[in-house]
Amino acid sequence: MALSGTNLQLDSFEELAMPLFDQLYNFAHWLTQNRDEAEDLVQETYVKALKGFSSFQLGTNFRAWIYRILRNTFLTSRKGLKVTMTVPLDFHAEEEEPEPAVERDTPETLLLARSSHESLQKAIDELPVHFREILLLCEVEEMSYQEISDTLAVPIGTVMSRLSRARQTLRNQLRPHLQQEAGLRIARGTNHGL
Amino acid sequence: MVCESWKERLDAYLDGELPQGELRTFDAHVRNCSSCSADALSRVQFKRGIHLAGKRFTPSAEFRNRMQQSIASKPRRAFRLGWMLAAAVVVLVVGTLTSTYLGNRSGRDQVFSEIADLHVATLASSSPVDVISTDRHTVKPWFQGKIPFAFNLPELQNSEFSLLGGRMTYLEQTPGAHLIYDARKHHISVFIFQDRSLPARLSDSSLKPASLPFNMETWSKGGLRYFVIGDASAADIDSLARLFKTAS
Numbered sequence: 001m002a003l004s005g006t007n008l009q010l011d012s013f014e015e016l017a018m019p020l021f022d023q024l025y026n027f028a029h030w031l032t033q034n035r036d037e038a039e040d041l042v043q044e045t046y047v048k049a050l051k052g053f054s055s056f057q058l059g060t061n062f063r064a065w066i067y068r069i070l071r072n073t074f075l076t077s078r079k080g081l082k083v084t085m086t087v088p089l090d091f092h093a094e095e096e097e098p099e100p101a102v103e104r105d106t107p108e109t110l111l112l113a114r115s116s117h118e119s120l121q122k123a124i125d126e127l128p129v130h131f132r133e134i135l136l137l138c139e140v141e142e143m144s145y146q147e148i149s150d151t152l153a154v155p156i157g158t159v160m161s162r163l164s165r166a167r168q169t170l171r172n173q174l175r176p177h178l179q180q181e182a183g184l185r186i187a188r189g190t191n192h193g194l
Numbered sequence: 195m196v197c198e199s200w201k202e203r204l205d206a207y208l209d210g211e212l213p214q215g216e217l218r219t220f221d222a223h224v225r226n227c228s229s230c231s232a233d234a235l236s237r238v239q240f241k242r243g244i245h246l247a248g249k250r251f252t253p254s255a256e257f258r259n260r261m262q263q264s265i266a267s268k269p270r271r272a273f274r275l276g277w278m279l280a281a282a283v284v285v286l287v288v289g290t291l292t293s294t295y296l297g298n299r300s301g302r303d304q305v306f307s308e309i310a311d312l313h314v315a316t317l318a319s320s321s322p323v324d325v326i327s328t329d330r331h332t333v334k335p336w337f338q339g340k341i342p343f344a345f346n347l348p349e350l351q352n353s354e355f356s357l358l359g360g361r362m363t364y365l366e367q368t369p370g371a372h373l374i375y376d377a378r379k380h381h382i383s384v385f386i387f388q389d390r391s392l393p394a395r396l397s398d399s400s401l402k403p404a405s406l407p408f409n410m411e412t413w414s415k416g417g418l419r420y421f422v423i424g425d426a427s428a429a430d431i432d433s434l435a436r437l438f439k440t441a442s
Binding site for chain 1: 205206209210211240241243244245246247248249250251252253257258261262264265266367
């Protein structure tokens with residue numbers, strides 16, 4: 001693959017794009033759940049970004065711009081199309097509804113907060129892609145609501161409600177993993193005692 | 195439900211998305227409300243867990259090189275090969291040293307931050323200790339069989355400290371002992387772990403991390419890593435640390 005452009009363009013593009021390489025790859029891998037597909041996605045993103053770089057206004061948010069390209073590229077890929085077709089029908093209707101009130105400071109939520117690295121990774125992996133992506137943009141990329149709104153092309157109100165639902169869904173996904181972990185600990189304890 | 199209207203905005207508060215005026219009001223409320231501060235703490239731990247778990251995949255060196263080469267513009271003619279090689283060596287050495295230093299520093303900061311979390315979370319709990327006793331000869335044997343090492347507890351007679359009890363704790367899946375002391379109405383935590391099991395290389399130090407409202411002292415002795423942390427004065431933290439150093 002060869003990317004083309006003037007030297008000046010390539011210089012500026014490289015300066016802006018390469019520091020984001022690891023993060024973009026991590027995000028791509030979470031979306032595609034496959035190493036080869038993640039590499040293809042990142043590569044295609046860079047090709048498209050460089051091609052459209054002349055339309056990018058220097059001084060505006062490059063990160064949100066390139067993440068948006070990556071996400072749109074994913075959504076139009078075979079896997080992305082499959083994923084968008086499996087989004088629940090009531091997903092968009094739910095977006096503007098307020099989050100149901102939940103009592104959080106219970107022993108269970110404290111336990112959830114301390115769940116293991118592996119359980120969290122499994123639970124994030126099992127999240128629907130629209131929840132996985134927003135959670136990663138907020139918690140891993142530490143994007144502001146405005147940046148997320150620019151990346152996903154949705155209003156800030158939707159960012160807030162979707163983020164809230166993503167966190168709640170993750171807590172729900174974690175419960176079976178925690179029960180499994182607790183079971184293993186008990187089994188280990190029993191064996192230890194024998 | 196307690197403080198329902200505050201809790202609805204707690205995520206936005208922790209995401210740093212509240213307007214300045216609202217932020218100050220929120221800060222004041224969270225500081226004075228035990229329910230909201232406990233909730234905030236568990237959400238912060240949840241956020242941190244996601245942050246760490248989310249940084250999961252790294253590109254291969256081969257893929258990185260391939261992309262770098264495709265993007266890189268043509269080298270300027272004025273550069274001579276010798277200079278480029280020399281520059282590359284310098285960059286490599288500086289890069290290695292910097293990344294090692296930054297890696298150690300971020301690992302160390304993470305350990306300190308986890309220790310502070312454990313201290314605060316335990317004190318916020320309704321049952322902070324599993325073995326309640328002021329007698330070190332009761333507390334120390336309680337840990338036998340629960341953690342993979344033994345340690346000594348100092349004699350506290352004629353000191354300003356009193357032992358409240360202990361509990362088992364975990365730091366990065368490593369089991370350890372957590373002891374709680376009282377000094378002039380301040381609670382001080384002492385954590386003990388096996389040094390080799392900890393994720394980051396730590397040096398012995400007395401410090402007040404800028405981001406944490408605590409004094410802390412850490413040292414290693416006999417293969418064990420000790421942390422003393424609390425909102426007591428640096429002198430009290432040091433004094434308790436010295437008692438432990440003498441006992442171990």
